[in-house]
Amino acid sequence: MWLLILVLIAVCFIFYVKEARLKVVSSPALAYFKRALPQLSQTEREAMEAGDTWWDASLFSGKPNWSQWLQTGKPALSDHERDFIEHELNELMAMLDENQICAQGDLPPEVWQFLKEKGFFAFIIPEKFGGKAFSAQANSAIVAQIATRSLSAAVTVMVPNSLGPAELLLHFGTPEQQQTWLPKLANGSALPCFALTSLEAGSDAGGITDFAVVCKQEFEGEMTLGLKVTWHKRYITLAPVASVLGLAFKVYDPDQLISEATELGITCALIPTDHPGVEVGARHDPMGLAFMNGTTQGQGVFIPMHWVIGEMDGIGKGWRMLVSCLSAGRGISLPALSAGTAQLSAKASTAYCRVRRQFKQSLWRFEGVQVALARIAGLSYSIEATRQNTAMAIDLNKSPAVITAIAKYHLTEMARVAINDAMDLHGGKAIQRGPLNYLALHYQGMPISITVEGANILTRNLMIFGQGATRCHPYVLKEMAAAQEQDADMALQQFDKVLMQHLAHSGKTFLKASFNGLTRGVFSSAPVAGEVARYYKTLTWYSQILAVQSDLAMLVLGGKLKLQEMRSARLGDMLSQLYLASCVLKKFEDDGRQCSDLPLLHYVMQFHLSAFERAFTGFIDNFAPTGLKTIAKRWFMPFGGAVDGPSDRLITALCESLYCNKLTLARVSNLCDTSGHAGLAALEQAFQLFPKCEQCLHKFECWQKAHQAKLLVLNTDEQLAMAVAECVLDEEERELLVEWFQVSRKALSVDESV
Incomplete structure (x- = not known):
């Protein structure tokens, strides 16, 4: 059946005639589409309608316009x-x-x-x-x-x-x-917080049990129309110190004072925290970090109607308000925290792996260390590229819910990998807490970024493709609108037109994906020349694969796709990797196509492309019928994927670039200032000193090895003096090494408990 559907899509395209609508197809298709439509809750529908699309729609269509993407502007500050x-x-x-x-x-x-x-x-x-x-x-x-x-x-x-x-x-x-x-x-005379999460409602904001009843009550000496609000919120950042509380709750009007309806929906209001009845509860302890976070509650607290955001017009529109603002905030805050953590990891790990020596050589010379070090650098570069381009979308007055969900999920997960690798590379130094430890508190706080503004499991499994399939697809939203049309003739007419366009689009995309699979995308266009052009061509090919797989999943599963979280998550992963890779390519162009950035670019692109291929393989293995799994994979990738992931040679080249080219290191750590942290500043001092003394240090270590027996009872200063006496080192080299040992020992020191 699965392969038959592919053939039918192609046949429908071949026999599609623009002027002759195939109503014999569209009428039963409309009936099927109505049955297959996913059942959306009111909160899901409002979330869908509140956001918009950007580059994600182009990637989802199977025909990304790369020239347009590169011309969207460069990230810049005034x-x-x-x-x-x-x-x-x-x-x-x-x-x-x-x-x-x-x-x-x-x-x-x-x-x-x-x-x-x-x-x-x-x-x-x-x-x-x-x-x-x-x-x-x-x-x-x-x-x-x-x-x-x-x-x-x-x-x-x-x-x-x-x-x-x-x-x-x-x-x-x-x-x-x-x-x-x-x-x-x-x-700053008013400090805000916003309270959404409650005990019963976290990810399911529609399940809010905090409520308000429309009523009239005396307020400031007059009978006033307002709301009597009851709430109990938790995990509210700044709640313990806030002077104004933003609050989300459901409104009911049992006496129909303002509406003929009884349930009016989620509403947002601003309430001064010194207002009678507002209680600031216990403070939380978020992983030992010191930002203010806690609870707030109130029981039957009366507020006037003009405290509702938007006043009377804002009643019942709170969820739409929240999701439209949340998508923008999610695209700024969490990517920023992820960039900070990743760049700290890159800056510290690069320096530490040069300063720290074992077996008479710097740690970074060991191939096992290079794997982790290259991964930190590559992920940091990708995070920064995505952070910049996602923020740019918001500056272009976009509210791309799918893209900000991608940024939130993947950037926090990549930052988690980066800080974990950094902890591994630092070994014992990273686990001794104190002023000299610059990683422990970031490692400790990483789960906060993973959890807030949409927990990552929810974001990956429900939001990215769950919204992306409908919002980003060029025709599905239009088909849903036609299917919901009450007039049967009008519905059929509208659906017929969109269906034919959809079939034509799907057929073309299927043929292009099949052709690019045979040719590995070499005939696709690219906006640049040279060795980077192949990445644009591969992404076009992969974009077509995603478009075909998405159409098939929606056709076969219909509304059930919403519940098939593991399958839809893999489709979301495919879309996400396309977006992340697109941001990397754009950053490379925006930075002036620097040759020194090529090891970084190649590493990150191969990382993301191989992740796309794993998601594609996983989707086919868990979606296609048993007998067709191999055929389906070979159909779109007959000679395998475009890459196998970063090679050992590329990993080594990237690590060498980090130490030989200051620009490469700056690309992955420019936001991290070392001057204000005692431990990091000491490490940076040793890192900068090392190139000056590397050669004489090597001479000294070789001499130590040759005279190991007689040097056992001598301290370092005595050994240096003997090396000078035997003309192994001159006096200038001795002084340089004295400084090196002093600085490096300070850099590698850890805190001690009294």
Whole structure:
């Protein structure tokens, strides 16, 4: 049946005639389509309608326009944004000591005051309200740089600048609400939090049990129309210190005071935390980090209707508000934290693997170490490329829910791999907590990024392809609209037209994918020449494979695909790898096609392409009938995939590039400033000194090996003096090595408990 469906798609295309609609096909197809339509809850439908598409739709179509992709603009910062980073941000970085912050359980008072006074909570607020009006690119870059030093401070800064009262007010608040709150949020006199998650409702926001009843009650001496709200929220960042609470709840109107309906839907409101009845509960302890997180609750708390975001017009529109803002925030905050963690891992691991020596050579010379080191560098490069391009989409006024879900899931997972590898490479140094340890708290805090703003299991299995299949497909959304048309004749007419276009598209894509499988995509077009062109061609071929597999999955499974999470997740993985690889190619072009970046580019592209191939193979193995699995794989990849993953030679070349080319290291660690962290600064000093003394260190070590017996009772200074006496070293070399041993020992030292 599976292969027969492929043939039918091609046949329908061959016999498709633009002017002659095949109603004999479309009428039963419409009936099937209505039966097969996935059943969407109201919250799912609103989430689907709130976002939009961007480059993901082009990848999903099977015909990505690479020239258009490369011309979408380069990530850039304004002069005002760069000035803020060079001054206010650098001043903040010098104030942050994450070990001290976590030991005290809070940011120091002077840091809180600095954040408020300098506008760190006002990035997204327009200048007319006293805000910074920064781009998403600047917002992301600032949070990422803070994250290299202090996750506690980064989370504190990111929350008011992503999903929160300011974002909701800007898009949905009335002018009066904006005038009331935005200046206070901008100058820090009002500190916000937003409460969505409750005990019963986490991923299923539609299951919120927090509720409000429309009523009239005396407020400030007058009978006022409003809501009596009951809630109990948890995991709310900044709740313990917030002065204004953004709150999501369901509204009911049993007396029909404002509507003929009783259930009015999810609604958002702003409530001052000093309002009678508002309770700030116990504080949580998020993995030992010091950012404020806790609970809030209230029982029958009356609020006037003008505290609802959007006032009366905002009743029942809260979920649409949240998902439209959440997709933007998800594309800024979590990628920024991931970039900070990955770049810290790259910066520290590269330096440590040169400074740390075993068996008379630096760690990075060992091939096993090179595997982990190359992976850290490659993932950091990919994360930065995706962070920049996803933020750019938001700056282009897009709200691409699928792309931001891809960025959230994959970048946090890649950062988790990077920090794990960094911990392995540092060995014992990484597990001794204290001021000299620059990795432990980031490792400790990694599960937070994995969990928040949509847990990763949910994001991968339900959101990426679950939304992508409908939002990004060029025809499915139109077919769904036609199937829901009440007028039968109109429905058939609309569906007939879209169905024929869909079949034509599917047939063409199937033939192109089959041809590119035979030719390995060599005849596809590419916007550039040279050795990089093959990646564009391969991605076009793989995009066509995804389009065909998606059509087949939706045709065979229909609405059941929503429940086939493992299968849909693999299709989502295929789309994700295409997007991540696209961002890498664009970054390479935006950075000026530097030859020094080629080892990085080749490593990352082969990493993502091989991940696509594994997802494709896994999908076929778990979707196609047993007898057709091999045929299906051979049909689209008759000679296998385009790559087998990064080769050993490429891994070694990338590691050599990290140490021989400063630009390569800068690409994967430019956001990480080492000056303010005692342990990292000492490591960087040793890293910079090593090239100057490497040659004389080698001479000294060879001499030590030859005279091992007589040197056993001598300390290092005595051995250096003997080496000078025997003319192995001159006095200048001895002084250099004295400095090296002093600096390197400091860099490799760990904290000790008293």
